Amino acid sequence: MMRALCTLLLFLLPTLVLAHAGSQGLILLLPTEIYITAGAIAVVVTILLAAGLNHGQLTRLFTPLTFGRAPAPFTVLPSLVSSMIFACLIWIGLFGPSDPLANLMSLTTWTLFWILFVIFCGKFGQLWDWVNPWAGLYSVLMGDGDPPAKLPTSLGYWPAIWLLFAFNAFGISNPAATDPIQLAILGSLYWIFTFLMMVIFGRDWLKRGEFITVFLALLAQISAFGRDERFHFGFPGWRIVAAKTPPITLALFSLTLLGTGTFDGFNETFFWLAQLGLNPLEFPGRSAIIGETIAGLLAANLLLIALFYGLIYLTTPASHRSEMFCRQALTILPIAFVYHFAHFLPSLLVDIQYTVKALSDPWQTGADFLGLGQFYVTTGFFNTLATQRVIFLTQAGAIVIGHIIAILLSHRVAADYFSTRRGVLISQIPLSVFMIGYTVLGLWLLATPKGA
Template identity: 45%
Template sequence: MKANLLPGACKAFVLLLAAVVPGRALAHASEQGLVLLLPTDLYTGAGVAAVAATVVLLALLPAGWAARLFASVAVLRWRAEGARVVASCLSFLLLAALVVAGLAGPRDPLANPLPLVVWTVFWVGLVVAQGLLGNLWAWLNPWSGPLAVLRRLAGGWRVRRLRSGVWPGVATFLAFAGFLLADPAPADPDRLAVAVALYWLFTFGMALVFGPRWLRRGEGLSMALAAYARVGVFGRRGGRLRIGVPGWQILRGRAAPGMALLSVLILGTGSFDGVNETFWWLGVLGLNPFEFPGRSAIVWPTLAGMVVANLALVAVLSGCIWAGLRLVRSGMRLSRAFALFAPSVVPIALGYHVAHYLTSFMVDGQYALVALSDPFLTGADLLGLGEFYVTTGFFNTTGTVQVIYLVQAGAVVVGHVLAVLLAHALAVKAVGDGRRAALSQAPLALFMIGYTLFGLWLLASPRF
């Protein structure tokens, strides 16, 4: 199978975002051969046109229209701190049981519940649910509950002030991403069990020293999930649970430089995750995808590439924001503008996340159910599945694959459209005038249109 050449309009984006080498070998989209039979050029053109039409429409509509779109409505009063502590403690107990299963259970990653829960239930299912619904992780993280119980039993203690900003959170998030992308065997149950246990102990120890603030400023996964939660329809404001159009919390929230940077890193890491699996990129590296040397041979180049890809995306996005400020002669500092506009890319990251992992979730989710029903292969049926068999039949026909591909492409396009709407609403909020806001967003809008083209090409490209 020969990889298609990357369209010229996308090449600049890939070169900037993916000066990297491939290194991931988890579940892949096994329907990719049938995807290549679909009219992907037509789908790509339609998706890009939808994003471009959104940009043009926003320039013509009244200034306050986008802001009104992201209004929210109060649903009920929301005070459930005690329930959160209980839920977090239960999550910790479940994690401890999974670590035991990782060490003592079957060696097959598709039979052991630990890798399936971590990489399928958590990193795919929970992240998507977080992005669609809201901050579920505030209830399910395995640290805040045990920390609250221990502080209550000990009568509290003096914690140190965290003076390093968000850099610990950035470092821990990149460490997690590096393990996912570059480790030779991230799904090996033994290896993953040790990594999960050490990470839990490290995070809990730092939370003992710096208090719960560490979970908001130093724990990268919690910070990334908090960024995704701001896209969700549910959020808490003023002690009330509110509901609104996806992204309303980004528009109504405070512009925090740390969360803005992490928002871009989420998108950059997700983009790299896709590029490093393509035949096109292996061709750039001079590697034969059918003679791939293995993950262990490219660990350090993969880590370096991931960092370069993220730095490139931060630079490109900063340049677009700076150019927009210059167009309207705004006196706003670039750092403040970056903190304001960068979170608008999180819906794009969520769309990519859905598109990239959808097919693996459809298969590995079934394995996760089977493994959780019988975690030690003793013949138990804890979930009452009966005679349940994993199926991949939905990858065998062009019709079903077309539906899957359109869902993936739709997620990418919807993410970009939502990002364009948010960026425009944020610009109106910053400059107070619809025409100037549209002009200030022109460079960023062109970037998002180009990124749509890149994302849809990536979705349709041959992968190993």
């Protein structure tokens, strides 16, 4: 009962949200060192608590409750509807309003999908299986027969990794990433490319090559909810513990999510701009530093992967090193998830208002389908200390909670490879230092002034 109650409380606490967040309307003139110190202390206390738990206690913590029989999912119709909605968005992107804040192609891509839908997948599990815009049409046209070719096993998840990197490089470095025409063209090309790959390689392309599917499937493992033949509910991340050892390329994909999210916040800071020799108060625009941004994004991911492997290498016997690296890489998913939320919360608060307005009048003809009347988008909550404090504390709280879940997951995974509590504790010292440092970095990124 206590485990279920703790799980429910964590589920209800604020958590998550790659477009670009709205600029900080107010530099945080708060005693941020207090919040950063408090966050770090909370993580340290969690590490000490986890160190005091034995294997049986950790196992019980991540053992889900099972109940009911789950009916077989019916996904063809929702997927076909999703395909039709996507086609409508492409049309609106090409021929609708040119303003990204009034065009549903831009707002749906970055706000409804890349922020809200990602939140829902992290909270409620694998929703993408129901609404991805390829699977339904593939089932209707191709059936369940074998595809003409088999996706080589040796490729692993490399196609998804490179597509994820390309997408993030586009979103972070491109000054016109929200342009509706550009999004409509690229979205159409990507839909066609993915469907052709499915025709050639079958559904395996979705599982290992299509980066959105891989991304959302990983995030779904954080959710407290799960289903197979039955419904399950447990402590967030229980599916990561229950899963088999993932391929190394899936581990690299997971680390890339964290590295990209971190750099997305870091590359807006005064510190980063100073390293590029730029005055943040006279920022020349994203188009002037595209090359530097992409290089920084690549370097950030390579550095994180190398650092994470080094930490595993320090304390894990050679016989388990590769397996430990792959499993521990998935334990950082809660951190990537909450960084996504914390970074994009300001953007969500503003852009969701523009999205509602655009839904009511998608062609800017004066229509009012939702009956909003005179509707004005407000950003006033960025301009007062009280509301800015609430926003910051929500972001900071999410980051601390994400690290706490990741620490507990990491200790539970380590317990499978070390027979004594002392062995688990020693193996976790480098990763614990890493978690504390990343907590401080994340909270600093929230509070530091932005110049880009």
